[in-house]
Amino acid sequence: MTKTKHHHGNLKEALVTAGLALLEEGGIDALSLRKCAARAGVSHAAPAHHFDGLPGLKSAIAVEAFGIFSSYLQTAVDEGEQSAQARLKNLCRGYMQFGLDHGGLLAVIFGGAGLASYVPGAGKEEAHAYLILREVCAPFVGDHDDKRVIEAQVWSLIHGFTLLYVSGEFGPPHGQDGPFEAVMDLLNRIGNRPAP
Amino acid sequence: MTKTKHHHGNLKEALVTAGLALLEEGGIDALSLRKCAARAGVSHAAPAHHFDGLPGLKSAIAVEAFGIFSSYLQTAVDEGEQSAQARLKNLCRGYMQFGLDHGGLLAVIFGGAGLASYVPGAGKEEAHAYLILREVCAPFVGDHDDKRVIEAQVWSLIHGFTLLYVSGEFGPPHGQDGPFEAVMDLLNRIGNRPAP
DNA sequence: AGGCAATCTTGACGCCGTAAAGTTAACTTG
DNA sequence: CAAGTTAACTTTACGGCGTCAAGATTGCCT
Numbered sequence: 001m002t003k004t005k006h007h008h009g010n011l012k013e014a015l016v017t018a019g020l021a022l023l024e025e026g027g028i029d030a031l032s033l034r035k036c037a038a039r040a041g042v043s044h045a046a047p048a049h050h051f052d053g054l055p056g057l058k059s060a061i062a063v064e065a066f067g068i069f070s071s072y073l074q075t076a077v078d079e080g081e082q083s084a085q086a087r088l089k090n091l092c093r094g095y096m097q098f099g100l101d102h103g104g105l106l107a108v109i110f111g112g113a114g115l116a117s118y119v120p121g122a123g124k125e126e127a128h129a130y131l132i133l134r135e136v137c138a139p140f141v142g143d144h145d146d147k148r149v150i151e152a153q154v155w156s157l158i159h160g161f162t163l164l165y166v167s168g169e170f171g172p173p174h175g176q177d178g179p180f181e182a183v184m185d186l187l188n189r190i191g192n193r194p195a196p
Numbered sequence: 197m198t199k200t201k202h203h204h205g206n207l208k209e210a211l212v213t214a215g216l217a218l219l220e221e222g223g224i225d226a227l228s229l230r231k232c233a234a235r236a237g238v239s240h241a242a243p244a245h246h247f248d249g250l251p252g253l254k255s256a257i258a259v260e261a262f263g264i265f266s267s268y269l270q271t272a273v274d275e276g277e278q279s280a281q282a283r284l285k286n287l288c289r290g291y292m293q294f295g296l297d298h299g300g301l302l303a304v305i306f307g308g309a310g311l312a313s314y315v316p317g318a319g320k321e322e323a324h325a326y327l328i329l330r331e332v333c334a335p336f337v338g339d340h341d342d343k344r345v346i347e348a349q350v351w352s353l354i355h356g357f358t359l360l361y362v363s364g365e366f367g368p369p370h371g372q373d374g375p376f377e378a379v380m381d382l383l384n385r386i387g388n389r390p391a392p
Numbered sequence: 393a394g395g396c397a398a399t400c401t402t403g404a405c406g407c408c409g410t411a412a413a414g415t416t417a418a419c420t421t422g
Numbered sequence: 423c424a425a426g427t428t429a430a431c432t433t434t435a436c437g438g439c440g441t442c443a444a445g446a447t448t449g450c451c452t
Binding site for chain 2: 415
């Protein structure tokens with residue numbers, strides 16, 4: 001942990017933290033290698049020793065952002081009403097709210113080479129966000145249904161709505177959540193409706 | 197139309213055309229003011245006299261791309277089976293196929309300041325793509341339904357699916373269209389089911 | 393103590409968007 | 423038709439960007 005002229009201590013982590021801050025402050029366009037380096041108090045070429053260029057740094061930031069995203073979803077699912085329908089809508093509301101509150105993080109998560117490359121383990125199946133999605137969708141999967149179909153339907157619907165909503169296609173996103181409720185009504189028809 | 201040393205003839209159009217070509221060849225990252233200018237045979241500062249910087253050029257390109265997108269959707273809707281259900285699925289298939297075939301154009305269309313700023317008229321309601329969406333959704337709008345709800349549901353679902361599918365979240369997009377059919381099954385439950 | 397590898401700095405290169413000033417062509421006006 | 427004006431484009435320059443190559447410093451290992 002000694003911080004001398006040529007040894008920062010934990011530069012890798014500091015660069016990722018700086019990147020997250022830049023994303024929160026100025027969105028995806030504000031993220032640059034040189035600004036991360038400057039914010040970490042290091043020369044512009046230092047990051048090259050820890051990441052494979054800008055894409056590598058972005059990937060490392062995306063891993064962290066994906067973790068924050070997952071926590072966000074978990075919190076949203078667990079609060080409020082706890083029926084299967086409500087938990088499904090809670091998940092979607094958390095997804096949308098994350099897009100509104102942390103657009104830069106969402107952009108770095110989904111603007112890269114795919115989520116599969118961010119999860120540390122072998123397959124994407126172990127990522128926290130996937131587990132939440134699977135668990136929340138489970139009550140809606142009928143005996144003869146493919147659970148991946150239900151999950152893909154929910155994911156597509158909320159992902160598309162969030163991106164369109166955040167970019168203002170359904171009107172200014174700061175008003176009532178009418179559009180959200182309207183689109184999420186489609187969830188009431190998904191899969192096998194579970195007992196309330 | 198005289199093309200002298202200081203008068204290109206129709207530079208504005210040439211720059212947009214060059215931009216579309218760059219997008220098709222190298223995606224959104226390959227689009228730059230200087231490359232558009234070079235491809236149009238003009239100095240790098242020339243575009244400034246026709247567009248308000250790079251965002252202005254991108255907007256002009258997005259207008260054109262949006263027109264291509266609309267034609268793409270119209271063609272998809274009009275071919276194949278012509279039941280209301282089939283036309284709805286045709287629309288979505290065209291949306292997805294456009295994302296696969298012209299990812300750069302889709303990125304410039306939805307990566308900017310919102311579609312509303314691209315349509316020439318006053319409101320977005322007159323844009324061709326909106327008219328197609330509205331027309332295809334109309335048979336599913338019940339007497340006491342808000343048609344905008346149905347349209348937003350369809351748009352969100354196909355938009356989210358397309359972006360996730362193109363970026364590989366449902367597996368390599370070059371295989372069978374299983375994911376598409378699976379997600380689009382949700383459309384069978386939308387609105388009031390019309391007579392076949 | 394000596395050697396070595398990791399870490400960070402410095403400098404340079406080419407590409408980028410943008411602004412300012414200069415040049416040429418076309419149009420307008422008397 | 424000649425002079426003045428405007429529009430279109432070029433040239434030059436600046437700072438920021440990602441990236442590479444070379445050099446300096448540090449800590450570890452033998």
